[in-house]
Amino acid sequence: MHLVAGRKAGESAGLVGVDDAGERRAANRAVGFSAVGLAVTGLAELVIARVTGSVGLLGDAFHNLSDVSTSLVVFLGFRISRRTASERYPYGLDRAEDLAGLGVAAVIWASAVFAGIESVRKLLGHGSTSHLGIGIVGATIGILGNQIVARYKLTVGRRIQSATLIGDAKHSWLDALSSAGALAGLVAVAAGARWGDPVAGLAVTLFICHVGWEVTTDLGHHLLDGVEPAIITNAEAAAASVAGVTHTHARARWTGRTLRVEIEGWADPDLTIAATDDIGRHVIDAVAHALPEARAITWSARAAG
Ligand SMILES: [Zn+2]
Numbered sequence: 001m002h003l004v005a006g007r008k009a010g011e012s013a014g015l016v017g018v019d020d021a022g023e024r025r026a027a028n029r030a031v032g033f034s035a036v037g038l039a040v041t042g043l044a045e046l047v048i049a050r051v052t053g054s055v056g057l058l059g060d061a062f063h064n065l066s067d068v069s070t071s072l073v074v075f076l077g078f079r080i081s082r083r084t085a086s087e088r089y090p091y092g093l094d095r096a097e098d099l100a101g102l103g104v105a106a107v108i109w110a111s112a113v114f115a116g117i118e119s120v121r122k123l124l125g126h127g128s129t130s131h132l133g134i135g136i137v138g139a140t141i142g143i144l145g146n147q148i149v150a151r152y153k154l155t156v157g158r159r160i161q162s163a164t165l166i167g168d169a170k171h172s173w174l175d176a177l178s179s180a181g182a183l184a185g186l187v188a189v190a191a192g193a194r195w196g197d198p199v200a201g202l203a204v205t206l207f208i209c210h211v212g213w214e215v216t217t218d219l220g221h222h223l224l225d226g227v228e229p230a231i232i233t234n235a236e237a238a239a240a241s242v243a244g245v246t247h248t249h250a251r252a253r254w255t256g257r258t259l260r261v262e263i264e265g266w267a268d269p270d271l272t273i274a275a276t277d278d279i280g281r282h283v284i285d286a287v288a289h290a291l292p293e294a295r296a297i298t299w300s301a302r303a304a305g
Pocket of ligand 1: 063171172175211
């Protein structure tokens with residue numbers, strides 16, 4: 001016997017891990033405004049990198065635009081995952097987010113390779129840095145853009161107590177360091193050290209690799225149906241706490257931002273189907289309470305021997 005409890009995707013699926021609708025809107029707004037701020041910062045740096053020939057700025061621009069594109073994928077995935085299931089796609093389009101993530105990961109790694117190659121070429125004596133004043137303004141825009149976004153996310157994150165948003169704020173704060181690296185490279189060039197900019201370019205390339213690594217491992221974890229082990233132990237403990245359940249096995253996986261939990265529960269074989277069905281409803285309630293992030297919970301009854 002199978003019972004499936006489905007909750008409409010997006011009904012209580014917090015984009016950044018918060019439950020209340022008002023707080024979720026505030027979190028979404030913070031992520032959206034920050035993405036726009038970072039996009040403007042990254043594009044300004046990209047233009048100035050072209051004018052000055054600075055590879056440090058080029059890499060920093062790529063980094064900021066990489067961060068924007070990962071936010072975009074989250075938004076896109078959130079919208080698409082609201083589409084309801086059809087006969088052709090019985091589980092909905094949850095995995096569209098992972099599919100888009102693959103494209104973003106490829107672009108991030110490509111930009112890291114490009115920034116790295118440009119930095120090495122420049123270090124080996126090809127190309128110079130010009131318009132240093134404009135370049136320094138560009139790097140300062142990078143520092144200020146990331147600092148403003150970091151402060152904004154931290155304020156909203158603390159107000160609505162979103163650990164994800166606070167973590168995101170720390171990321172942006174660290175990203176300001178990447179821009180500071182580009183600035184240090186340009187200041188070194190101004191002081192007569194031509195190698196300052198390409199060395200900064202290589203350092204900034206490492207930051208891009210870090211973003212690429214995080215996006216790729218996250219994606220691999222999702223695509224290989226990995227979950228936090230605590231999800232399984234919590235689900236089994238919650239199911240086992242229901243009267244009439246003697247033993248439980250749980251499995252869970254994410255499809256996009258939908259957490260699907262399957263519970264096998266062993267019960268007295270002499271119970272009626274109606275009684276087992278009733279136990280199943282209680283199990284689903286208990287698991288839903290223990291795992292608020294679970295969107296679909298399936299219960300299968302087994303006969304205890
Ligand atoms: Zn970043």
